[in-house]
Amino acid sequence: MKISKKICLVGDETVGKTSISNRFSDNSFSESYKATIGVKLFQKTLNVNSRDISLIVWDIQGGKEIISSPQQYYRSAHGLFFVCDISNEASISNLDFYIDIVKTKYHSAKKFLLINKIDLKDYLHNIEIIEKKYSNLFSGIFKTSAKEGIGVQEAFIKMAESFIE
Amino acid sequence: MNLLIIEDNSLDLEIISIAISELKLNDDISIQILKSKNDILNFLNSPKTTIDVILSDMNLIEINGLEIIKMFKNEKYQDVPYIFFTSSLYEEEVEEAYLNGASDYIIKPESFEDNCKVIKKIFEVYGK
Numbered sequence: 001m002k003i004s005k006k007i008c009l010v011g012d013e014t015v016g017k018t019s020i021s022n023r024f025s026d027n028s029f030s031e032s033y034k035a036t037i038g039v040k041l042f043q044k045t046l047n048v049n050s051r052d053i054s055l056i057v058w059d060i061q062g063g064k065e066i067i068s069s070p071q072q073y074y075r076s077a078h079g080l081f082f083v084c085d086i087s088n089e090a091s092i093s094n095l096d097f098y099i100d101i102v103k104t105k106y107h108s109a110k111k112f113l114l115i116n117k118i119d120l121k122d123y124l125h126n127i128e129i130i131e132k133k134y135s136n137l138f139s140g141i142f143k144t145s146a147k148e149g150i151g152v153q154e155a156f157i158k159m160a161e162s163f164i165e
Numbered sequence: 166m167n168l169l170i171i172e173d174n175s176l177d178l179e180i181i182s183i184a185i186s187e188l189k190l191n192d193d194i195s196i197q198i199l200k201s202k203n204d205i206l207n208f209l210n211s212p213k214t215t216i217d218v219i220l221s222d223m224n225l226i227e228i229n230g231l232e233i234i235k236m237f238k239n240e241k242y243q244d245v246p247y248i249f250f251t252s253s254l255y256e257e258e259v260e261e262a263y264l265n266g267a268s269d270y271i272i273k274p275e276s277f278e279d280n281c282k283v284i285k286k287i288f289e290v291y292g293k
């Protein structure tokens with residue numbers, strides 16, 4: 001039997017949610033930036049431990065307003081990827097805000113943190129700080145670069161695995 | 166910017182129009198509104214006009230938004246960004262919208278202020 005799960009990406013604008021989605025979806029990356037408005041959605045099936053898991057990925061417009069609004073983009077999400085950008089301090093500090101919202105509204109969803117843009121070598125020192133602060137709050141933390149294709153597939157596979165553990 | 170709005174709800178139309186006027190956007194904005202299936206058919210049967218963005222409801226009384234996008238994408242407006250701006254959020258509908266060539270799928274915010282923010286964002290992304 002095929003399992004179907006709704007996965008949402010959470011985080012500030014420009015942290016790379018769409019790039020992560022595209023990397024997972026079709027292994028592509030574009031240097032040009034186009035802000036997501038509303039939601040983009042795609043489906044991809046992974047085979048994990050001999051079971052097909054269909055991930056419906058909701059790439060949702062970034063920013064605090066969307067997740068705290070009464071709109072239903074995140075409704076019934078089974079999994080949440082929180083995304084921050086190691087070169088963007090605000091995107092890191094804003095994780096606290098997103099975590100607080102999720103605690104009350106989407107507490108039952110599986111939660112993973114993606115520390116994105118690790119190809120920006122000047123900011124690698126932030127990784128340890130983020131990992132130390134958030135290690136207890138997430139089921140897993142992944143260092144990713146959507147640009148270079150690092151860590152993205154692994155994160156989605158881990159998310160899928162978490163549904164059959 | 167030449168904006169085509171497909172919407173049959175007068176209140177929603179008013180909100181969009183006021184939001185656009187309140188934003189005091191620098192662009193020269195031309196707005197065409199289609200309120201019914203008949204309006205849509207007449208528009209598509211008329212000579213092609215310049216449209217930069219289409220902002221469309223999903224649930225018009227006479228016709229479903231998915232039927233409308235198919236009509237536009239099969240016709241002379243296939244390259245025009247088609248944005249759904251709607252109150253409904255059903256996974257199948259969002260999937261179908263993108264399969265049929267939608268550029269964005271946006272849920273109508275409840276507050277006027279948030280509507281302004283969305284409209285502003287659309288102009289930022291699609292404005293020339």
